[in-house]
Amino acid sequence: MPPTSRPGGPAPGRSPIISHPTLRALLAACLFVYVAQNMLNASIAPLARALGLAEWIVGLAISSAALFVTTLSQFWGRRSVAWGRRRVMLTALSLALVAGTLFALAVALRSAGVLGVGAAAAVIVVARGPFFGAAVSAIPPTGQTLIAKITPDERSRVAGMSAFSGSIQLSIVVGSLLSSLLGSWSILAPVWATPVCVALAFVIGWAGIPRDRPRRPGQAGEPAGEARVGAGVRQVEGGAAPLTAEEGPDRGPRAVLPPRLSWGDRRVLPWIGSAFGMFFAAGVVQIIIGFVVQDRLGVPPQRAVPLTAVMLLANAAGAMLSQLLIVPRLGWPPRRLMRVGVSGALVCLAVLSLAPTLWLMAAATFCIGLANGLVAPGYSAGGSLAVRDEEQGAVAGVLNASASLTWIFAPVTATALYGWHPAAPFVLALAVLAVSAVTAWTARALRA
Known part of the structure; x- marks a missing residue:
């Protein structure tokens, strides 16, 4: 059964889980790999212009990466339980290192005139899109299953998820600043720094993430009656299901692949519905703020370039402050984080849609970041606590995929609506966010 908080627990304050050495290694590896991603994000548009590539190449690379993150998140999440978190994390970091190196080589060869426009564009899109996206898609679900494994109760689960989300927000700030500093020296410097950061993440993961045994059929600690191997079937909730090729009875002691989890699962869907509007609104703001x-x-x-950077940094700083400092000290349960977060974001987004001055816009985006910083750990912890232990990989994949889904269509939708009328994307984002707020306050799963 999923762990729950104990009455009479410790008073609000810094959770001891933050000092866990495995969590610290995970946070450091996550920070470096996402710094690498954000350096690529910050440099890819100027690089496209410098290399003579069309602007749509940038959009294609980012959208295809988001598509692969959405598609493969549950794939990696389930395998992090079946194969072991360390193995999946190091596999993902190895793929990201290859992708970053291919990207850097394509840019260098195009800059030297060795590679043509078409070939350079193809390699850049594949490396930054499907290749890097497929690699990075493994990191959030694997990290969340690792946190679920080392956190025994609700309070520590929330604190661990908050620290994990906060490290990603910190990477936006660090990656943007580092890209600006390196880019002022050479436009190729951030490109070559990307595989270096991924290599550092790999070393940290190799040294700091402990080995764990893959999930075996009938292993100790598995809930009785929920996973039984024999005669080619597994007993699951609602009936028997065929074993996958990785767990057939004639395959010996190979790891059991946990069951898939539907996006419509009634335990998880209310959490997705409560947070989707927040992620969509955050994506719209980041896309059109320039x-x-x-x-x-x-x-x-x-x-407008440095002013836009100020807005994006304000948003990331708000989320980082909320996740790394505020949430661990509040000690709120996931449902309260969700309700306060989406409600506050609704007010702040309304202010941003009408703000006439730079400082009011910056304050509104900062507060939207604060609200996002409440929602993200509540969303991850709430969904994780709603399912059984053997479903942690699957739920982590579903939660990460639903968050990434907005980046497939939010960029094109927001920009198209803004071209029609500047208020249109704000109206749409407010409407979607309002639906999420209503869900957060009324869904039975969040009232329990």
């Missing part, structure tokens, strides 16, 4: 700054302040594109 246009908003130019149009409302009447500044030229060159001056």
